Amino acid sequence: MQKEILEKIKVLEKEAKEALEKTDSLDALEELKVKYLGRKSEFVLILRGLKDMSADDKKNVGSLANKTKIVIDSEISLKIFQIEQKENDEKEWIDVTLPGSEERIGSMHIISRIQKEIEGIFISMGFEIGDGPEVETEWYNFTALNVPADHPARDMQDTFWLKQKKKDNEGGEEKLLPRTQLSPDQIHYMQSHKPPFRVIVPGRVYRNEATDATHEHTFHQFEVLVVGKDISVANFRHVARTFFSSFFGKELEIRLRPGYFPFTEPSFEFDISCTVCGGKGCRSCKNTGWLEVGGCGIVNQRVFENAGYKKDQWQGFAWGFGMERLAMMKYKIDDIRLFMGGDLRFLRQFK
Ligand code: FA5
Numbered sequence: 001m002q003k004e005i006l007e008k009i010k011v012l013e014k015e016a017k018e019a020l021e022k023t024d025s026l027d028a029l030e031e032l033k034v035k036y037l038g039r040k041s042e043f044v045l046i047l048r049g050l051k052d053m054s055a056d057d058k059k060n061v062g063s064l065a066n067k068t069k070i071v072i073d074s075e076i077s078l079k080i081f082q083i084e085q086k087e088n089d090e091k092e093w094i095d096v097t098l099p100g101s102e103e104r105i106g107s108m109h110i111i112s113r114i115q116k117e118i119e120g121i122f123i124s125m126g127f128e129i130g131d132g133p134e135v136e137t138e139w140y141n142f143t144a145l146n147v148p149a150d151h152p153a154r155d156m157q158d159t160f161w162l163k164q165k166k167k168d169n170e171g172g173e174e175k176l177l178p179r180t181q182l183s184p185d186q187i188h189y190m191q192s193h194k195p196p197f198r199v200i201v202p203g204r205v206y207r208n209e210a211t212d213a214t215h216e217h218t219f220h221q222f223e224v225l226v227v228g229k230d231i232s233v234a235n236f237r238h239v240a241r242t243f244f245s246s247f248f249g250k251e252l253e254i255r256l257r258p259g260y261f262p263f264t265e266p267s268f269e270f271d272i273s274c275t276v277c278g279g280k281g282c283r284s285c286k287n288t289g290w291l292e293v294g295g296c297g298i299v300n301q302r303v304f305e306n307a308g309y310k311k312d313q314w315q316g317f318a319w320g321f322g323m324e325r326l327a328m329m330k331y332k333i334d335d336i337r338l339f340m341g342g343d344l345r346f347l348r349q350f351k
Contacts, residue, residue: 002057005046009064012042016072026083033076043069110350111220111339114327115202118222121246122200125239127224130201132185137166138175140184144306145263157181158208178206182223183263186299186318189225190307195314196228202323213335220323227299227316233268236296236317240270244293248275248330255290264297264318275329284332291329294321 157180165173185201259269274285281287296319
């Protein structure tokens with residue numbers, strides 16, 4: 001009796017192993033498990049019958065049946081694990097031959113880059129770089145620049161006035177504003193330096209304007225100021241031509257047209273020959289051959305006086321231009337709002 005049962009267990013083990021070898025699906029393995037180890041399986045029947053066996057049979061049959069059960073159970077579990085792992089590997093398959101994804105590295109904003117480039121050109125011409133506050137008093141932004149209160153020229157640059165005021169020395173209050181231009185830095189620089197000098201001031205300015213493709217409320221300018229004993233419009237022309245030819249990498253001409261700025265006399269609007277067609281006329285310059293760039297003029301003696309210099313002792317020229325407008329010309333950008341829009345697809349073009 002004992003011999004027969006032991007033999008039966010061995011046959012069951014062999015059968016189970018052969019069946020296991022041929023099985024390669026999870027469903028079929030579950031079926032095998034039920035067949036060989038489930039409640040109605042032959043193993044369980046053998047184990048249930050142990051209680052009616054002699055002590056000697058119980059020991060031998062019980063021991064072999066249990067061992068074999070454990071072997072079959074662990075082999076089925078191993079096969080289930082292998083199949084599951086294979087399926088996972090197939091799902092998460094990594095193609096090591098694919099090129100890696102590029103790490104995005106931050107870069108300088110296009111306007112900061114243009115600013116560095118412009119500074120470099122002026123430094124090579126012997127200019128210093130000046131600085132000034134972004135929040136100005138009414139006196140520096142307008143009055144010192146010969147724009148008296150209630151003069152219509154104050155309307156030329158729409159202003160964001162601040163609620164806070166600044167106490168002045170006579171116990172009164174002065175109005176404050178985010179600067180509308182960099183010309184107040186002419187006064188700051190002159191108050192702390194003695195001529196002769198050449199200085200440029202780069203910076204951000206603010207105007208209470210509706211925006212469109214060529215106008216922003218927040219933009220960047222450059223102010224240029226040269227003061228000496230015999231500075232003239234000819235000096236301006238030379239410096240401006242040298243600067244623009246270097247910035248655009250080609251020889252350009254400068255054209256002056258009469259203009260009006262309270263802080264320069266005479267004043268001019270100035271154009272450069274079109275950077276696209278070289279002056280022949282094209283869409284970029286609306287067939288005029290010229291591109292409008294900025295304002296300039298000979299420093300008004302009243303401005304020297306307001307900065308603390310004696311009248312008629314010095315001569316100078318000043319000019320100012322918008323950095324975004326220059327960047328638009330250089331890179332053929334047709335909407336100024338892209339610079340501050342924060343669209344990375346635009347900004348990433350300029351690495
Ligand atoms: C001025 O701001 C004068 N301070 C320039 C100046 C300096 C004249 C020294 C004489 C002597 P204006 O408002 O024209 O001038 O602005 C100068 C330049 O800033 C313009 O030519 C243009 O390039 C740019 N600019 C003006 N308004 C805007 C705007 N809303 N958006 C973008 N750029 C502008």
